[in-house]
Amino acid sequence: MSDCDLPHLEYLNDNELMEMDTFIHRIDSTEVIYQPRRKRAKMIGKYLMGDLLGEGSYGKVKEMLDSETLCRRAVKILKKKKLRRIPNGEANVKKFSAAEKEKQNREIQLLRRLQHKNVIQLVDVLYNEEKQKMYMVMEYCVCGMQEMLDSVPEKRFPVFQAHGYFCQLIDGLEYLHSQGIVHKDIKPGNLLLTTDGSLKISDLGVAEALHPFAEDDTCRTSQGSPAFQPPEIANGLDTFSGFKVDIWSAGVTLYNITTSLYPFEGDNIYKLFENIGKGDYTVPEECGPLLSDLLRGMLEYDPAKRFSIQNIRQHNWVRKKHPPSERPVPIPACAESRDQWRSMTVVPYLEDLHGYTEDDDDELYDGEDEIIYTQDFTVPGQVVEEYQDQGNADHSPAVAKPVCVNGTEGGSLNSKSKAERRSSSSSNPSRKGVSTASKIRKLSTCKQQ
Numbered sequence: 001m002s003d004c005d006l007p008h009l010e011y012l013n014d015n016e017l018m019e020m021d022t023f024i025h026r027i028d029s030t031e032v033i034y035q036p037r038r039k040r041a042k043m044i045g046k047y048l049m050g051d052l053l054g055e056g057s058y059g060k061v062k063e064m065l066d067s068e069t070l071c072r073r074a075v076k077i078l079k080k081k082k083l084r085r086i087p088n089g090e091a092n093v094k095k096f097s098a099a100e101k102e103k104q105n106r107e108i109q110l111l112r113r114l115q116h117k118n119v120i121q122l123v124d125v126l127y128n129e130e131k132q133k134m135y136m137v138m139e140y141c142v143c144g145m146q147e148m149l150d151s152v153p154e155k156r157f158p159v160f161q162a163h164g165y166f167c168q169l170i171d172g173l174e175y176l177h178s179q180g181i182v183h184k185d186i187k188p189g190n191l192l193l194t195t196d197g198s199l200k201i202s203d204l205g206v207a208e209a210l211h212p213f214a215e216d217d218t219c220r221t222s223q224g225s226p227a228f229q230p231p232e233i234a235n236g237l238d239t240f241s242g243f244k245v246d247i248w249s250a251g252v253t254l255y256n257i258t259t260s261l262y263p264f265e266g267d268n269i270y271k272l273f274e275n276i277g278k279g280d281y282t283v284p285e286e287c288g289p290l291l292s293d294l295l296r297g298m299l300e301y302d303p304a305k306r307f308s309i310q311n312i313r314q315h316n317w318v319r320k321k322h323p324p325s326e327r328p329v330p331i332p333a334c335a336e337s338r339d340q341w342r343s344m345t346v347v348p349y350l351e352d353l354h355g356y357t358e359d360d361d362d363e364l365y366d367g368e369d370e371i372i373y374t375q376d377f378t379v380p381g382q383v384v385e386e387y388q389d390q391g392n393a394d395h396s397p398a399v400a401k402p403v404c405v406n407g408t409e410g411g412s413l414n415s416k417s418k419a420e421r422r423s424s425s426s427s428n429p430s431r432k433g434v435s436t437a438s439k440i441r442k443l444s445t446c447k448q449q
Helices: 014-019 098-112 145-150 159-178 242-259 269-278 285-298 309-313 347-353 358-366 385-390 418-427 436-445
Strands: 022-027 032-036 047-056 059-066 072-079 122-128 133-139 191-193 199-201
Touching: 047 072, 047 347, 098 122, 145 191, 145 242, 159 199, 159 242, 159 309, 242 285, 242 309, 285 309
Parallel strands: none
Antiparallel strands: 022 032, 047 059, 059 072, 072 133, 122 133, 191 199
């Protein structure tokens, strides 16, 4: 159908027509009548799903709204069939076989214990065994540092802005190292930002947790981005200092966000690693003596002589106050919706939750996915230690009980019938006041976190 057939929509361009998300409602003899399609709300556990934020080889990232706290969240949806496309992805990130559940639980527990203002926080974990999905609910960030750099022609930050982000990066990196964790993939693409300018280190997919009784930070594997790898990895050494790898990657990141360049480049990965292995690079003169000295200390060829976190903190460029000399790079508008303010994408779905009667609520609950999720981040089917200790007289195997989000012991995971829900609703007049829909109606008081 051509635009000339739609005279009443001539004022809209092609993109705006696509964004209307319309469908043919009725066809008359003289005109086609369009009606906007109402977006259907989808609940995953206690969370209301929003629109897509990003997509990668592992799966998708979508916006979410916690219906109990009204906090804005982001969820990473991992699918088993998607993970097969990643080298060792299914083994390292998600395997639904019983043999791998214990290993997976240890990885989730690792993310859970990280509590720092500059490290992305894992809020919740949900499983759908039937659809072979895992939902990792994280705190919400509006955009990534790389997205901000790509939004301006200069491809860099003003010095004062880069200084602020770099200091937060060092804070988060110091915390990770204090917890015995080597990130191994520090780069602008893995640094997220909130609306108040807080930096969050994310994507610990290739991170390594050192053994609690390890004598040093020696590592033997690396899967980071090639342009951010140090000479010891480019030269193929069997062992290397994990912490010094993160220092090098942070130095390349600082070099990039202040100059828009990389210290080492190559036409292909082999040429790139050859140049990194030689360790020859130059620092642009516009960086100044202080920043140049810091970069050279962090990009020292010899890991033993390379700056430590303490050396970086005591450096004059880090301790110096940098007054604003240029306009800061703002958070860019959303590429899909061109929304400068990054508004909540769950708002259209809220219409589906308004004005429902108790019978209508049944339709909402019938649309939920069958979710098993536990407050203590354990994997479904795992036996909790306290149950293991008790044991039965006949030594029968213990069965893990589902745990509700409020920490109470859950009952059967099977959904109730409509008749049972209506009966429960009629016997409990306050149900309407605590339903998901009524909580969502408090959105006007929602505080973005």
